[in-house]
Amino acid sequence: MSENSLHRLFHPRGIAVYGASADSKKIGGRPVDFIKKSGYDGPIYPINPNYPEIQGLKAYPKVTAVAGPVDLVIVAVPAAGVVAALEDCAAKGVGGAVVLSSGFAEAGGDGVEWQRQITALTRRTGMRVVGPNCMGIINVKRGILGTFTPSAEGSGLKPGRISLVSQSGAFGGFCLALMRQQGLGLNLWITTGNQSDVDFADCVRYYAEDDETGVIVGYIEGITDKEKLISALEFARQKGKPVVVMKVGSSEAGAAAAASHTASLAGADQVYDGLFRQYGVYRAHSIDEFFDVAYACATAQSLPASDRLGIVTVSGGVGVLMADIACKLGLDVAAMPEKAQKQLKEVLPFAGTRNPVDMTAQLVNDLSLFEKNFDVLLEQGNYDAVVAFLSSVGLVKELNAQLAEQLRKVLKKFPGRLIIMSMLASQEVRRMYESEGVLVVEEPTRAVRAVAALRFFAREAARIKTLTPPPALPAGVKPIPAGALNETQAKEILASAGIPVTREVLARDEEAAVRAAQDIGFPVVLKIASPDIQHKSDIGGVRVNLADAAQVRDGYRTMMERVRKAAPQAKLDGVVVAQMVKGGVETILGVNRDPVFGPVVMFGIGGVFVEAFKDVAFRVAPFGVEEARAMINEVKGRVMLTGLRGQPPADEEALAQAIAKLSVFAAAHADAIETIDVNPFVVLPKGQGAVALDALIIRKP
C-alpha cells in the first residue's frame, strides 16, 4: 500500500466534520447524522467554534483541538474558509480531507485562486484532498457515509464488492439510489468533484489495491493526466481487477454539452475508445449495462473459460431470443452432442434438446429435471457458462430454495462454471442464489450480455499474457527537420524508423527523372515534389504506370505544366520518381496529436471504409505488435485483408509491425509531430510485406 494512497480516508481511526451543523438536513449536518447512524466504530468530532455540542456530540473549535487520531476530515464550511480549515488539518496530520463545499474553479472569481491554494497545500504537505465541489466518500462496511447526498439517507446500502468512482456528484448520487433500489452490493464510493488533488486515476489505483473491491466502476467526463490514468489502468489490469466505465460525450451534441458542463479538456471520444480497448477496460453505453456488468463481475466466482454458452429455458421462444443475442455478441451456442440429446429426450419427451434446451413448464411439476439437465449440459455439453430462463419462477420462494440447493451441488461437481438465472425474482430469492455464486439477471437478453461481458474480461486476461512491449526505436532514426517536409523527406524519416516505403528518388529535372526511373526499374510513378502542395493528385501532380523513358519525359513535362498552372505560388523541388507497386490492399496509417493523450495512432482500410464509414481504430502511442494486431482486427474493413473474391490474403504481419513501429516513432517524437499521414500504405500478399506509397509529416507549429 503506497504511503500516499487513500487508505486513511476510507479506513479512518477518527472522523472530523468541519462546519458541522446541528441541522441534520444541512450540508454540514448530514454527514454527522449519517455517520452517527451507520455503525461507524470510531469517534466523530464535529468542528464548529460556535457550539459546545452538535447532534449530541462534543464539538471542537478546530481539529487541532482534538486529542485522538483523526484520519478523515469532511469539510463543509463556506468556500472562503476552506483553505484555513485544510491548514488546520495539515497541522493535525490528518490523512485526508473531503471538501464538499462548492464555489471554487467551477464558480470562477476568488474560487479559482482558493482551489489553486488547495492544490499547493496538498503538494506541500502530502495531505490528500478530495474535491472541492464533490459529493463525498463512502465505505459501506465501515459505516463511513462522508457525504450529503440524500441518496445515502437511512443508508439501506448493501455491502458488496463493487467500488465506484464518479467525476460527477449527481451521477454518483444517482448510482447510490439505483444500487439501493436494485439491492446491489457496494464497497467504496467516491466522487472527485473539481479534482484539486485526488483524481479519477488515484481512485482506480486505490480500488485496485483494495482486497474488498471485486470490480472497479467509474464514471468519466474528462481526463487531464494521461500517464497517471494509464498507469492506474495498467495496475488494475495487472491486479486482475475488472474496470467498467461510462464515458459520456461520444456524439457531437454530447461533446458540446460536455464542454459546457465540465472544464476538463476531454480529448477525442474515439481516442478514449481506443485507450479503453488498449487497457482492457469495458465501456458501457447505458446505465443498465454499467450496472449489469458491474454486478456480474462482483458476483461471478470466476470468468468463463470459453465462449461456449448453454441455454436452458422454460419458454422455447425466449431460448431462441437468447441464442440470437448470444450469436450477435460472439458467444458460441454450440449444439449438444447427439448422445447427450438422446439422454435428455429420455427425461423430457417434448423438449428442445439441441441448445437451447427447453425444459418446458414440466420443470415446475418435477424440479429434479433441473439438476439432471445441468449435469448433462455441463458434463457432456461442456459449456463454460449457462443461462437458465425460468420466467417468473423466482417469485416463489420455496421452489427456489430447492433449485438453489441443486445448483450448489452442480457447482461442486463442476467448479468454475458460470450459471446465471434469468427470471423475475424477489430480493430474497436473488440473495439465495448469489450466496451460491449463481447470478440472477431478470431480463434474458441482459443475462446473455452479462456472460459476454465476463468473456470480455476473460479474453483480456488471456490477451495481456500475449502482449509484447513496443518495438525498440531503430538506431539512427532520422531527426525531423524544422520547417515544412516534402514527401521524400517524410518517407526517408519513416524508413529510418523501420516503416517500409517505396524506393524513390527526388529528380530535379527531366533527365534526372529518366535516370532515376531506369535505376529503380519500370514502371514508375511520378509525383510532384513540393512542400506547399498536400493533395497532389487533385492538381495533376501524380502520374502512374509510366512504362519507359519516353513516358517519363512526357509525364514530367505535362505535370510541370499543369501544376504551375494550378498552383503558381508553390515552390517546386522537382518530381519524385518512385517504384510502382501493383496489387495489394490500400490501408491508411496516421498519427494525430490528442490534446490529452498526445500522439495517437490511427489505422483504417483505404477507400469508403475510412471516408464514409469512419471505420478506424485508435490507440495511444507507443504499443507493441500484438496491440497493432488488435487494431487490425477491430475494423470492419479488415475483411479486405483476408482474401476476398479469390484475392490472396494480405501480409497482416507486416502491417502490424509497421503500425507498432509508427507508434514508437510517434511517441519518441511527441514534441515535434502534429500529424503523420501514411496513405496509402499498401499491404501486399502474405510474405511479400507492405509499403508506404505516400507519406506526409506535419511538424507541430
Place this chain on the structure above:
Amino acid sequence: MSENSLHRLFHPRGIAVYGASADSKKIGGRPVDFIKKSGYDGPIYPINPNYPEIQGLKAYPKVTAVAGPVDLVIVAVPAAGVVAALEDCAAKGVGGAVVLSSGFAEAGGDGVEWQRQITALTRRTGMRVVGPNCMGIINVKRGILGTFTPSAEGSGLKPGRISLVSQSGAFGGFCLALMRQQGLGLNLWITTGNQSDVDFADCVRYYAEDDETGVIVGYIEGITDKEKLISALEFARQKGKPVVVMKVGSSEAGAAAAASHTASLAGADQVYDGLFRQYGVYRAHSIDEFFDVAYACATAQSLPASDRLGIVTVSGGVGVLMADIACKLGLDVAAMPEKAQKQLKEVLPFAGTRNPVDMTAQLVNDLSLFEKNFDVLLEQGNYDAVVAFLSSVGLVKELNAQLAEQLRKVLKKFPGRLIIMSMLASQEVRRMYESEGVLVVEEPTRAVRAVAALRFFAREAARIKTLTPPPALPAGVKPIPAGALNETQAKEILASAGIPVTREVLARDEEAAVRAAQDIGFPVVLKIASPDIQHKSDIGGVRVNLADAAQVRDGYRTMMERVRKAAPQAKLDGVVVAQMVKGGVETILGVNRDPVFGPVVMFGIGGVFVEAFKDVAFRVAPFGVEEARAMINEVKGRVMLTGLRGQPPADEEALAQAIAKLSVFAAAHADAIETIDVNPFVVLPKGQGAVALDALIIRKP
C-alpha cells in the same frame, strides 16, 4: 366489426368451462377460479357431467344444456375429447372456444388428426377456435381470465391500452408476470398455440378494430399465411395502431433452435425484417425494448411532430449520455436559441443551457425552476419531445405531486408535446404523471429510446401518405419460357418488364459478332452465351472494352477456346455482344423465393457491401417506387450513390423505378420464378438512368 371477428370471445355474455374441475390448481379448475374472482359480470357455467356443482357454481353435463347465451367456452378436457366438446359448442352456437388442452399436432400421433378435425369443424361451422395447446385469453377490464397460467393468479393486472398476442404460451405467461411486476396496463391478451383456426394475423386485425387497444404487441415464431398477415398489418396501419413485435430466430443457432421448437415454416429472418419495415412494424430486440416501446405507445397522447429533442437534467453527465444516445438514434438535440439560453441563465446561473439544460440539484431547492424551464424549452426551443432526468426524485411523493401539476399546466399551454420523466420512481408517482399524459421511464437511455420509437411511428404515419401503389406491369411483358434461360433471354424479359438493360445482340459466329459490335457502337463487351454457364467471368467467358473490329475478332476466338477447354460439356449458343457501359455505381438487384412470403426483392450495393457485410435490403413483392426508395436508404452502402470523392451523385430515381418494376414482375410471375439475379445493375450519374449489364433468371423447378 367483421362477423367472424373475435369479438364474442373477448366480450362474452356467458362463459362455459369444459372439463371444469373442483381443484382450483388444475388446468380445468384455474379458469373457473380466476374468472369467479376477477369481477366478470356474466354467468360462468362449469361443464362436467360428473358433478352437480363445481367451485360453488351449478355444473352442466354439456354446454347445450345451458339455457342462457354462451359466447366463450374454455376447453380443458383431455385431447381425445376435445372435438366432441367443440361439436357441442357449435351446436349451442357459441362464439368461440379456447382449447387449453395439449396433445395435438405438437405431440404427433392421433393428435395430428384431432387437430385437423378441429380446423375442419371451424371451417364448416364458422365457430372460432383458439389453440389447441394454448395458454388462453384475457380481457382485463371485463375480468375475463380464460387461462391457466399461474401468472394470472390473484390477477393484480392493471387495465390499460396494451393488447398482446403471443404464439408462445410460455412467453405470453412471462409477459403477464412482467406487466404485473412493472405495473403496465393490459387490455387484451391471447396466446395462439397450435393455431388450428385463429392465428396471429386474426388477433392483430381484431386488436386493430378494438377501440380500447392503443398498441398491438406481438410475439412471433413463424407465419404460414402471408396474405392474411400482410392484410392485418396493413389494416392496423390504416387504423393508426402501432404494432410492436418480437420475432425470434435471427441467428443461425436461434433459427436452428426455432426449427426444433416450432413446426411452422419460419421463412428467412431478414425477410421478416423487410416485411416489418414495409408495413411500419417496430421490431424489438430485447424484452426491455419490447415493453418500453409498448408502454410509450400506450401512454403517449400523441406522436412527436419532429426529431427535435430537448433534454433537461439534474446531472450534467447524464444529460451528455442522453445526448449521445439521442444522436445515435437519429434524434436532433438542437441547441437552444442564444436568446433563450440567456433567459435561462438568469434563472439558473451555473447550469448548462445549450441543450441538454442542466438544472443541477438547485431544482430541489426551488421547484418553480421546473415549469420556467419547460416554458422556455417548449416555446423558444420548440422541442417536440423533452426527456427530463431527475435522478431519484421520483421516490419522494410530495415533490412529484407539485411537479406533475406543473407539467399539467405546461402541457395545456403546449398540447401535443411529448414529455418523459426519467428517474427512479414509485408506482404511485408513476401513476401521477401518467394520468397527465407524461411518461415515466427510469433508465435515461431507455427514455431516449422511447422517444425514438415514437418518432418511428410518427415517420411511418407520414410515410404511408407518400406510398405509391406498385407500378403497372407493362403490356406485352414477355413470358418466361420453359427450361434454362440464357442471359439474352433473361434481359429481353426484364426489358419487357420495364427494367433497362444494355443494348446487346446474340452473335452465333465471329462475323456476326463484328457486325453486331459495329451496329451497337464501340467499345463493346463480349460474353459467352450458354444456358449451362452461370459464372462466366470465372472461366474466361467475358471480355470488356473491345475498341474495334480486330479486337472483337480476337476476343471472340480467345474466348471460345478458353470456354471450350474450361467447360467442355456446356452447350454454347455463341457470344453476346453488348454495349460497354462506363462509370456509374454497381448495384445488385435480386429476387428470391421465400417459402412463406413468395417472391422477395433484394437490393444491395455491389462489391464488399453485399459480399462481406451482407448489407442488403429485402421487401416482399410487389411494392411501389417509394418503398424502393426506402430500400435504397436502408443499406449502408447507399453512401456510394451520393457522390463520394468528387463522383457525381447517381440516378437513384432510375434505380428506385427499376427495383419497383422488378418487384411487380416477380409478383406477377411468382409461380415461375425461383431466383432473378441482376448483377451488376449499374446506376449512372443523375439524369442518365441505370442499366443492367448482366441478368440471370432461374425458373422454379
